[in-house]
Amino acid sequence: MAHDHSIDKLTAVWLLPVVAPIVAAATGANLCTVIPRDSPALGHTLVASYVLWGIGMPFAMSILVLYIHRLTVYKVPPPIPQITRLCVFTHKHNLPSNHPAVDIIWSFVLGQI
Numbered sequence: 001m002a003h004d005h006s007i008d009k010l011t012a013v014w015l016l017p018v019v020a021p022i023v024a025a026a027t028g029a030n031l032c033t034v035i036p037r038d039s040p041a042l043g044h045t046l047v048a049s050y051v052l053w054g055i056g057m058p059f060a061m062s063i064l065v066l067y068i069h070r071l072t073v074y075k076v077p078p079p080i081p082q083i084t085r086l087c088v089f090t091h092k093h094n095l096p097s098n099h100p101a102v103d104i105i106w107s108f109v110l111g112q113i
Helices: 010-031 040-074 081-087 100-109
Strands: none
Touching: 010 040
16 A cells, blocks of 8 residues: 655645654753752753754754645645544543533534634
8 A cells, every 4th residue: 555645735744743852852841940950860851852852843844844835836735624623622531521612612613603
C-alpha cells in the first residue's frame, strides 16, 4: 500500500509530529527554574531542552515553508466538515456531557450561532 505524499495534498496536520519535541523543550526549560543551581540535573535538562528545540524548530519551519508554498500555488484547501474540527472538544474524556461548552460547540456545529 503506497501513500501519496504530494505538495498539493499537504495540510497543517503535518506539523503535529513536530510539536512534541518543541513542547518537551519548553517543559524542560520550565523545569529548569525549579531545579537547584548546584545540581548536575540542571545542566543535563538544559542541554536536552536545547537539543529537542534544535530538532523540532527546523522541521517545523521547513513544514511551514512547504505549507505556505502549497497555499500560494494550489490555493486554499477545500473545507472539511465542521464536525471533524470540533469532535476533539466534545470527546467524552475532555468535557462532561453537561458542560456548557458542549452546548456552545454543538450550537456552532449545527449553525445556530
